[in-house]
Amino acid sequence: MRGAVIHAPGDVRFETLDDPKLLHPTDAIIRTAVTCVCGSDLWPYRGAEPIRDPHPMGHEYVGFVEEVGSEVTHVRPGQFVVGSFATSDNTCANCRNGFQSSCLHREFMSTCQADYVRIPNAHGTLVATDEVPDEKHWAGLLAVSDVMGTGWWAADAAEVESGSTAVVVGDGAVGLCGVIAAKEMGAERIIAMSRHESRQKLALEFGATDIVTERGDEGVARIKDLTDGIGADSVLECVGTEQSMQQALRAARPGGNVGFVGVPHEVAVDGQELFFSHVGLRGGPAPVRRYLPDLIDRVLTGRIDPGKVFDLTLPLEEVAEGYQAMDERRAIKTLLTP
Numbered sequence: 001m002r003g004a005v006i007h008a009p010g011d012v013r014f015e016t017l018d019d020p021k022l023l024h025p026t027d028a029i030i031r032t033a034v035t036c037v038c039g040s041d042l043w044p045y046r047g048a049e050p051i052r053d054p055h056p057m058g059h060e061y062v063g064f065v066e067e068v069g070s071e072v073t074h075v076r077p078g079q080f081v082v083g084s085f086a087t088s089d090n091t092c093a094n095c096r097n098g099f100q101s102s103c104l105h106r107e108f109m110s111t112c113q114a115d116y117v118r119i120p121n122a123h124g125t126l127v128a129t130d131e132v133p134d135e136k137h138w139a140g141l142l143a144v145s146d147v148m149g150t151g152w153w154a155a156d157a158a159e160v161e162s163g164s165t166a167v168v169v170g171d172g173a174v175g176l177c178g179v180i181a182a183k184e185m186g187a188e189r190i191i192a193m194s195r196h197e198s199r200q201k202l203a204l205e206f207g208a209t210d211i212v213t214e215r216g217d218e219g220v221a222r223i224k225d226l227t228d229g230i231g232a233d234s235v236l237e238c239v240g241t242e243q244s245m246q247q248a249l250r251a252a253r254p255g256g257n258v259g260f261v262g263v264p265h266e267v268a269v270d271g272q273e274l275f276f277s278h279v280g281l282r283g284g285p286a287p288v289r290r291y292l293p294d295l296i297d298r299v300l301t302g303r304i305d306p307g308k309v310f311d312l313t314l315p316l317e318e319v320a321e322g323y324q325a326m327d328e329r330r331a332i333k334t335l336l337t338p
């Protein structure tokens with residue numbers, strides 16, 4: 001089969017790889033329907049994470065079941081399935097508590113920009129749709145496997161409620177999906193922080209009511225202006241830098257909550273500031289598996305269309321261009337078709 005391999009920062013190659021095989025009775029092999037490049041793939045691509053050896057890339061997927069291990073009984077070959085970037089058995093204590101992305105048997109996906117993918121913990125990870133969905137829904141379902149699930153978690157962790165005010169820090173695919181989630185959870189006011197016109201447009205289309213283009217202290221001051229000087233009820237932090245985290249914490253009102261889902265890179269939180277802010281803070285890798293049935297349903301019924309975050313579609317063999325376009329911010333998110 002063929003797939004993407006990263007060799008060094010800025011160097012993603014499309015190579016011939018060994019076909020994946022079942023390694024455990026709980027594994028499945030899927031044939032990729034569509035896959036994509038994630039904003040988090042840009043961390044190693046930009047040299048912000050070390051690359052020790054060349055390795056395959058990709059953690060977002062939807063596909064057709066090809067083969068299942070003996071303990072995988074709830075999906076069968078031919079079915080269309082959606083999974084999560086973090087696999088889970090869906091039976092351990094952490095899974096039962098709804099934190100499948102902390103499953104005691106968790107394995108993170110990392111080989112999905114390829115024709116075929118081995119899914120560990122397939123019995124607990126994969127959710128099959130009733131029938132093979134119309135191709136127009138594939139991009140939306142793919143978004144559910146990470147960015148939509150992560151945006152949902154950001155809103156959930158920030159405790160967005162009906163009638164509340166939510167701020168979304170970050171206008172990447174996750175932030176934009178966070179806007180969708182805040183809208184679905186009933187936020188009355190959704191303030192998207194973005195300085196890129198195409199992303200502002202999509203944020204407004206997804207339900208944002210206000211756009212703030214300022215960043216840092218100025219951005220926080222704008223949020224305060226818009227919230228009677230108090231701050232927002234909920235803030236979704238969808239970037240993972242020191243500046244974005246500070247901005248998020250300072251934009252929340254006392255008693256408000258920050259959901260942080262951008263993987264932190266060199267982020268330090270000041271304990272005294274957090275203490276006196278009265279702001280609740282929760283984040284981490286999204287428990288996408290918990291949300292899958294609900295989000296799949298919202299996509300298939302046309303209630304939400306997170307597939308719109310893909311503004312560039314390329315054949316899988318042009319994966320390198322897919323990275324470059326996102327790195328240069330020519331694309332929000334690249335969809336790849338095998």
Ligand SMILES: [Zn+2]
Pocket residue numbers: 038039040059060085146147
């Ligand atoms: Zn991702």
Ligand SMILES: [Zn+2]
Pocket residue numbers: 088089090091092093094095096100102103104105
């Ligand atoms: Zn588990």
